[in-house]
Amino acid sequence: MFLDDRVISELQRAMSGGQNRTMVAQRLADIVRSQGQFRWVGLYDVDASARLVRNVAWSGPGAPAHPVFSTDRGLTAAALSGRATVNVGDVTEDRRYLTAFASTRSELIVPVLDRAGEPVGTLDVESDRLHAFTAEIQAGLEQCVATIRGLWIDVREAPPLRGAIVAGEAARWPDRTTLEGRIVRLDPLAPARHGASLYEGSHGTQNEAVWTYLFDGPYATYDAFLLELEQKANSLDRLFYAIVDRASGNALGYASYMRLEPAHRVIEVGNILYAPNLQGTTGATEAMFLMARNAFEVLGYRRYEWKCDALNSASRRAALRLGFTFEGVFRQHMIVKDRNRDTAWYSMLDTEWPVCKLAFERWLDPSNFDEMGQQRTSLSAMRAVPLT
Numbered sequence: 001m002f003l004d005d006r007v008i009s010e011l012q013r014a015m016s017g018g019q020n021r022t023m024v025a026q027r028l029a030d031i032v033r034s035q036g037q038f039r040w041v042g043l044y045d046v047d048a049s050a051r052l053v054r055n056v057a058w059s060g061p062g063a064p065a066h067p068v069f070s071t072d073r074g075l076t077a078a079a080l081s082g083r084a085t086v087n088v089g090d091v092t093e094d095r096r097y098l099t100a101f102a103s104t105r106s107e108l109i110v111p112v113l114d115r116a117g118e119p120v121g122t123l124d125v126e127s128d129r130l131h132a133f134t135a136e137i138q139a140g141l142e143q144c145v146a147t148i149r150g151l152w153i154d155v156r157e158a159p160p161l162r163g164a165i166v167a168g169e170a171a172r173w174p175d176r177t178t179l180e181g182r183i184v185r186l187d188p189l190a191p192a193r194h195g196a197s198l199y200e201g202s203h204g205t206q207n208e209a210v211w212t213y214l215f216d217g218p219y220a221t222y223d224a225f226l227l228e229l230e231q232k233a234n235s236l237d238r239l240f241y242a243i244v245d246r247a248s249g250n251a252l253g254y255a256s257y258m259r260l261e262p263a264h265r266v267i268e269v270g271n272i273l274y275a276p277n278l279q280g281t282t283g284a285t286e287a288m289f290l291m292a293r294n295a296f297e298v299l300g301y302r303r304y305e306w307k308c309d310a311l312n313s314a315s316r317r318a319a320l321r322l323g324f325t326f327e328g329v330f331r332q333h334m335i336v337k338d339r340n341r342d343t344a345w346y347s348m349l350d351t352e353w354p355v356c357k358l359a360f361e362r363w364l365d366p367s368n369f370d371e372m373g374q375q376r377t378s379l380s381a382m383r384a385v386p387l388t
Contacts, residue, residue: 007031007035007144008143008147010031011028011031011032011144011147011148012147014027014028014031014148015028015147015148015150015151021056021151022056022057024151025043025056025057025151026057026059028043028057028148028151029041029042029043029057029058029059030059032059032123032125032141032144033059033060033125035140036125036127036132036137036140038060038125038126038127038132039060039061039101039103039104039126039127039128040058040059040060040061040062040100040101040104040124040125040126041058041059041060041123041124041125041126042055042057042058042059042060042064042123042124042125043055043056043057043058043121043122043123043124043151044056044076044121044122044123044124045120045121045152046071046080046112046119046120046121046122048071048118048119048120051070051071051072052068052069052070052071053068053069053070053071053076053080053122054067054068055067055068056121056151060126061101062101064100065098065099065100065101066098066100069098073098074096074097074098075088075091075094075096075097075098075107075109076098076109076122076124077096078096078109079109079110079111079119079122080111080119080122083111083113083117083119084111085108085109085110085111085138085141085142086107086108086109087106087108087133087138088106088107088108089106089130089131089132089133090105090106090130090131091104091105091106091107092105100126101126103128104126104127104128105127105128105129105130105132106126106127106129106130106131106132106133107124107125107126107127108124108125108133108137108138108141109122109123109124109125110122110123110141110142110144110145112145112149112152112153114152114153115153120152120153121151121152123141123144123145125141166302168300169300170262170263170265170300171262171265171267171299171300171301171302172262172298172299172300173260173262173299174239174257174260174267174294174295174299176188176239179241179290179291179294180290181246181283181286181287181289181290182246182286182364183245183246183247183281183282183283183286184243184244184245184246184252184283184286184287184290185244185246186241186242186243186244186255186287186290186291187241187242187244187251188233188239188240188241188242189229189232189233189240189241189242189254190233190242191226191229191230191233193242193251194229194242194244194251194254195222195225195226195229196222197250197251197252198225198229198242198251198252198253198254198273198275199219199222199225199226201250201251201252201253201275201276201277201278202217202218202253202273202275203218203219203225206276207275207276210273210274210275210276211273212312213308213309213311213312213315213336214271214273215271215336215337216228232254232256232271235256237258237260238256238257238258238260238271239256239257240254240255240256240271241254241255241256241287241291242254243255243274243278243283243284243287245278245283252274252275252277252278252283253272253273253274253275253278253284253287254271254272254273255269255270255271255272255273255287255288255291256269256270256271256272257269257291257295258270258271259305262301264303265300265301265302265303265350266301266302266303266305267295267299267301267303267304267305268304268305268306268307269288269291269292269295269304269305269306270306270307272315282364282369282373285322285360285363285364285379286364288322289357289360289364292304292322292348292353292356292357292360293357293360296350296353296357297353301350302349302350303347303348303349303350304324304347304348304349304353305345305346305347306319306322306324306345306346306347306348307343307344307345307346308343308344308346309336309341309342309343309344310329310341310342310343310344311342312344316344316346319344319346320346320380321378321379321380322348322356322379323348323352323355323356323359323379323383324346324347324348325346325347325348325352326344326345326346327345327346327347328344328345329342329343329344329345330342330343330345355383356383358382358385359379359382359383359385360379360382362377362382362385363375363377363378363379363382
């Protein structure tokens with residue numbers, strides 16, 4: 001017999017193998033071809049709206065001569081319009097035949113019909129022998145199509161994949177309130193109060209490097225700097241915080257919430273300026289902890305973003321150290337100070353925050369520092385410790 005229970009079982013196993021559709025289709029084509037010693041077997045999709053037939057998989061000595069063709073061409077057109085198998089014993093005598101291989105003598109095409117009886121695909125089999133497809137073989141190939149019909153039907157009738165339902169309400173716009181820490185506090189930026197110490201810590205030849213990757217600065221005069229601080233402080237789409245050292249009362253840097261999308265619960269931390277005397281300190285880390293905690297726990301955001309120039313290696317190291325996940329690089333994303341900027345993207349999610357928060361708290365605890373102020377355990381190592 002051409003087709004037996006073993007072959008049907010093999011086809012069924014291929015259908016349920018859990019691989020992607022292309023791999024399943026290829027396996028099916030190979031199985032069908034191996035049973036009858038046919039020259040060539042092809043599986044096709046039918047796109048009725050575009051009036052096109054497209055090859056999905058093939059098994060044989062060569063690729064299909066017509067991987068995509070119109071639904072009104074060839075023997076396929078007859079199978080589709082008639083919703084029935086077309087069996088041609090001698091293709092040289094049938095003008096409808098689209099020549100694929102010079103040695104082909106007979107061809108059989110079985111249409112795949114959906115539950116409404118409309119064609120959605122075809123099984124195309126060719127042989128080097130005249131009248132190769134007996135009634136028994138045709139019945140077997142039609143049974144093959146009945147067995148593997150799900151390759152077309154299940155895909156077309158399955159509901160589209162969609163993301164999980166997100167419960168809750170939109171996030172809040174940040175308030176102009178102070179975020180209190182042990183070493184630093186974050187005050188809403190006030191140029192009259194913070195401007196002098198910010199200018200002193202960020203200007204001068206020794207401080208020019210802090211502006212390398214920022215969108216603005218450095219400034220030729222204090223008045224020009226103060227004018228820019230006023231614009232930052234009064235911005236309607238960003239909220240800037242001055243990072244104030246609690247011991248001295250001096251503002252040592254600033255950072256902002258930006259690109260806020262409360263409806264999607266996405267917020268970014270950016271425009272970060274750390275004067276040299278803030279860089280690498282415990283206060284620098286605490287400032288980022290305070291902003292992240294406020295974003296997740298008070299404001300209700302679910303995605304917290306960090307973006308930087310892809311060439312800014314220090315910022316990229318900082319993002320990973322703080323617990324952000326690298327997501328990729330947007331090439332030629334911006335032109336900043338007349339230079340190309342590729343932007344590296346990082347994010348932290350609300351589901352990741354509990355681990356990150358505990359790591360921050362453990363790291364910031366005074367017991368984590370020796371008498372010289374050196375950390376005993378790194379922040380990255382703290383995140384590797386299980387939640388307790």
